[in-house]
Amino acid sequence: MVTRKLAALAAVLLTGALSLTACSNGPSNSGGSSSPADSQLNKVLKAGTLRVAVLPDFPPWAVQKSDGSFQGYEIDIAKELADSLGVKLKLVPTNGDSRLPLLQSNRVDVNISAWTATNERAQTAGFTIPYDAHGAGVLFKKGADIKSYQDIAGKSVAVARGSTNDTILTTDFPSAKPVRFDAITDVISAVKTGKVDAGLESSYTVAQAAKADSSLDAISSPPLDPQLVSMGVLQGDQVWMNYLNTFIRNLIASGEDNKLHEKWLHEPLASIVSVQGNAA
Amino acid sequence: MTINFAAVLPYLPVMLKGLGISLEVTVLSFFIGSVLGIFVHLGRRSPFAPLRWLGAAFVEVFRNTPLLVQLYLIYFGLPQVGINLDPFWSTLAGMTLNNAAYTSEIFRAGIESVPTGLLEAAGALGMRFGQTFRFIVFKPAIRNVLPALTNQFIVLFLFSSVGSVISLNELTSALADLNQRTLRTLEIFTIGGLLYFLASGVIAGSSRLAERYLFRW
Numbered sequence: 477m478v479t480r481k482l483a484a485l486a487a488v489l490l491t492g493a494l495s496l497t498a499c500s501n502g503p504s505n506s507g508g509s510s511s512p513a514d515s516q517l518n519k520v521l522k523a524g525t526l527r528v529a530v531l532p533d534f535p536p537w538a539v540q541k542s543d544g545s546f547q548g549y550e551i552d553i554a555k556e557l558a559d560s561l562g563v564k565l566k567l568v569p570t571n572g573d574s575r576l577p578l579l580q581s582n583r584v585d586v587n588i589s590a591w592t593a594t595n596e597r598a599q600t601a602g603f604t605i606p607y608d609a610h611g612a613g614v615l616f617k618k619g620a621d622i623k624s625y626q627d628i629a630g631k632s633v634a635v636a637r638g639s640t641n642d643t644i645l646t647t648d649f650p651s652a653k654p655v656r657f658d659a660i661t662d663v664i665s666a667v668k669t670g671k672v673d674a675g676l677e678s679s680y681t682v683a684q685a686a687k688a689d690s691s692l693d694a695i696s697s698p699p700l701d702p703q704l705v706s707m708g709v710l711q712g713d714q715v716w717m718n719y720l721n722t723f724i725r726n727l728i729a730s731g732e733d734n735k736l737h738e739k740w741l742h743e744p745l746a747s748i749v750s751v752q753g754n755a756a
Numbered sequence: 757m758t759i760n761f762a763a764v765l766p767y768l769p770v771m772l773k774g775l776g777i778s779l780e781v782t783v784l785s786f787f788i789g790s791v792l793g794i795f796v797h798l799g800r801r802s803p804f805a806p807l808r809w810l811g812a813a814f815v816e817v818f819r820n821t822p823l824l825v826q827l828y829l830i831y832f833g834l835p836q837v838g839i840n841l842d843p844f845w846s847t848l849a850g851m852t853l854n855n856a857a858y859t860s861e862i863f864r865a866g867i868e869s870v871p872t873g874l875l876e877a878a879g880a881l882g883m884r885f886g887q888t889f890r891f892i893v894f895k896p897a898i899r900n901v902l903p904a905l906t907n908q909f910i911v912l913f914l915f916s917s918v919g920s921v922i923s924l925n926e927l928t929s930a931l932a933d934l935n936q937r938t939l940r941t942l943e944i945f946t947i948g949g950l951l952y953f954l955a956s957g958v959i960a961g962s963s964r965l966a967e968r969y970l971f972r973w
Contacts, residue, residue: 634923637932655923656933662832666923669835671842 515715520585525564528554529584532569536680536740537590537608540569549740550588553607556732557588560723576601579710586720587708592640594703602713603706604720607733609746611699612641613679615667615686618693622674625700628652631673634666641676644701668692676700680741702746728753764943767934774930775951781847781926782913789855789912790905796860797867811860818857824918826850831922847919847926855912862904866897899971906963910956927951 512518520526530550532540538548546567558565568584575591578584579601592610593603614633616622622631630651635642637656645654655672657663664685667675675682679696686694707720727733733753734745744750800811818826831846841849870893878888898905920929931948935941 637936642936656929657923658921658932662921665832669832670840671831671835671923 512715516585516709516713517716517719520561520563523563525566526554526558526561526586527566527568527584528557529568529570529575529578529587529589530554531571531589534590538588549608549736550590552736552740553727553733554588556727557586557720557723575708579708585709586716589708590705591708592703593706593708600711602709602711602717604709604717605724605752606704606706606749607724607727608705608737609699609702609749610640610705611679611702611746612644612676613682613694613696613699615664615675615677615682615692615694616673617667617670618691620673620693622695625695628674628676634663634672634675636660636663636677639677640701640703641678645676648701679743683743697743699746702748704749725752759942760940761943761947764934764938764940764947767938767944768947770934771927771930771948771951774925774927775955777844777924778913778916778919778926778928779955781844781851781919781924782909782916785848785851785855786909786912789852790859792852792856793859794863796856797863800860800864814853815857815860818853819861823850823854823915824921826854827918827922843919843922843924846922847916847924851912851916854915855908858908859905862901862908863897865904866901867893869900870896895971899967902963902967902971906960909959909963913956913959914952 530538530546530548532538532546534548536548538546538550540546551567554567555565568578570578570584570587570589575587575589579587590608590610591597591601591603593606597603614622614625614628622628628645629649630653632653632655633645633649634655634657635645637658642654642656645652655666657666660677660681663675663677664681666672667685668689668691677685679699682694683696686692707724709716709720724733728745728750730753734750737743737745796811796814799807800815802808802811827846827850830841830850831843834841874892874896875888878892883892916926917928919926920932923929927948931944935944938944
C-alpha cells in the first residue's frame, strides 16, 4: 500500500521535473524573422508606442524620480528614438536580471539600460553598435604621486568587489595590490581616509567624488578600458537591429549623442564610440 | 552551470589562508577581550562611583551596538580624529572591545553564582583573599560559565566575518572574491560554511575536554 503511494508520488515528481527541464531548455531567444513585415520595427510603428526598458537607479544615466517619471542620459536617448519613429514612449524599469526576460516576454521592444555588450552576453542577446562607453577612472588624495593611469602599478588600490574595475585592476595592473570593498562609497571613503593609495571606479563616479571633496583628485578622461554599452534586442530581428544601428550612427554623427553625454555626465563621449559617427 | 565541487577544490589554499586570519583575529580578541572583561567587571564592583559608571557605560555601548557599526567607526571614522588603523588592527580592536563587554557580563554571572556560604567558609578557614579568589571564586565561576564562554568564542569567530566589509582578508572575504571570479556560489559557500563549521566544532570540542579535565571539582 505504502510502496504504491510512494511510487505514484515519485512518478508525479519525476514527470514534473522532466517537464520543467524541457521548458527551460527550449530556445526562447529568437525574435521576429528578417522580413520587414514581421519585424519589431513594424510592430512598433503599427502600435504607435515604443516600449523601452531602462534602469531606475543609475543616475545620471537613468533614474526614476519619486513621482514615477524618469530622467537621465539614456532617457533622453529613448525620447529621441521614439521621436524618430513618430511614436509615443513608454519606459519600463528593469534591473540586471530582467533585461533579457523583458524582451523575451515581449513586454519591451528594446533595452536602453547601460547594458555592456560582453561576448558572453552576445551569445544570447542581440546588441546594436555602442552608443556609450563606461570606463574607469582613478581617485587619489591630492599630492599623491599619480600622474597617469600607469602610476597605480605597485600601489594599494581600492575597488568594488567583483566589478568591472576589479577585473581591470587584476588583469591590467597585476603589480597593484587590490583592496576589495562591497560598496562603492566605501571605496571612496578608503581613499579619503588614506587607507589605500588610490581607488578605481567608474570615470563619472571618481570625477564627481573629486569635485565634491577638495582633498581628492581624479584622472578620468579618457576613461580607462571603456566597456561598450549598446541597446539590447532579441536575436534574429535584423530589420529592427538595422534601424537601431542607423539611429545610433546618426545620433553620433549629428553630435547629439555627445551633447547629451556632456549634459548629463559633464564629459565628452569616449572616442571609441564617437569614431563610429565619423565620415569614412 | 551544473554543480561541480571539484572545480572549486584548487582554491582551498586561498580559503585556508583566510581561515587562518579569521582564527588569528578571533583568538587574540577573545583572550585579550576576556582579560579586559574581568577588569571591566571588577570596575563595576568597585567602591569608586566614577569607575562603576565608566564600566557600566562601556558595557552598554559595546554590547548594544552592532559589531559592523563599531568596525565602520573604528576603520573609517577614527581617521577624522587622526587615528588610522589598518583592517587587521581595526577588526581586532572592534572585536576585543565587543568581546570585553559581553564577557564582563558572563563573568558577572559566573562570580555571582558562587554561593556566599563558600566565601564565608573560606574566611572561617583563614584563607587569604588571593587564595579565596583563585580557588573558591574564580575556578568554580569559570566552570559554571564555560558553556557561555564557549558560545561567546564561537560567536566571536563567526562574527570575524564582518571584517570582510572593511577589507580584512579573512575567510568570508576570500569566499566572496572567489565567488565573483568563478560564479560557483553554491560550491564555494558550501565549502566555506563547512570550514567555519569544522573550526567551530574544534572549539566546542576542546571546551568540552577542558570541562572534563581542567575544571573538575
